[in-house]
Amino acid sequence: MAHKTFISYKYSEAKNLRDRIVDSLGEDAKYYQGETSESPDMSDRTTEYIKSKLKDMIYSTSVTIVIVSPNMIKSKWIDWEIEFSLKQIKRSERRSGTNGIVGVVMKHNGDYSWLRPEKTYSDGHTAIMTKNEYLYEIITKNRFNQNPKEYSCDVCKTIDQLTGSYISLIAEEDFLRNPDRYIENAYEKSKNVDNYELCRQK
Incomplete structure (x- = not known):
């Protein structure tokens, strides 16, 4: 099922990935509500004007x-866009729901180790770490926040990549191969927010 989407990104380094994400949506790209390469330049506009336009894009x-x-x-916008996405905003008689959110990790210098390096333990097993210094606090506080936690492995206490965090982090290659899967997962979590300890403020 198609859902209306918004892409939050740093223009100077991620506009090409934004375009590839929109392209990957195929027919569902018509439900995309955010900026495209055809959007007017708002860099010379006031902060309040830009916020107003972004609110209109995200609200629906x-x-x-x-x-x-x-x-x-x-970026001075992305954490604000995440915060607004998590709010329930009332306009006239309609109240928006809490958006589902999915993080798409951009490949940099050929891989994802800048954010998610692999660590090998003394017993030989490996794990993917996350360098939280590259993430906003509003993202880290919405990671591993399922309540109650459902472990995919009761022995090693690992959680499911898609359901264990309200904001899942997905490699760009995986997302581009199957955007519907990850968008639908984010949407389903937004309909079950009581299963997560949400942080709604940056």
Whole structure:
């Protein structure tokens, strides 16, 4: 099922990935509500004007796709867009729902180790770590926040990549191969917010 989407990203380094994500949506791209290469330049507009336009874009959507790129946290907009996406906003008689959110990790220098390096333990097993210094606090606080937790392995206490966190982090290659899967997963979580300890403020 198609859902209206918004993409939050740092323009200077992620606009090409934004375009590839929109292209990957195929027919469902018509439900995309965010900026495209055809959008007017708003860089010379006031902060309040830009916020007003972004609010209009996000309000009618149900899933926000956040492009996680190396310099994302230098953006003055992305954490605000995430915060707005998580709010329930009332306009006239209609109240928006909490958006589902999925993070798409951008490949940098050929891989994802800038954010998610692999660590090998003394017993030989490996694990993917996350360098939280590249993430906004509003993202880290919405990771591993399923309540109650459902472990995919009761012995090693690992959680499912898609259901264990309200904001899942997905490699760009995986997302581009099957965007419907990850958008639908984010949407389903938004309909079950009571299963997560949500942080709605940056």
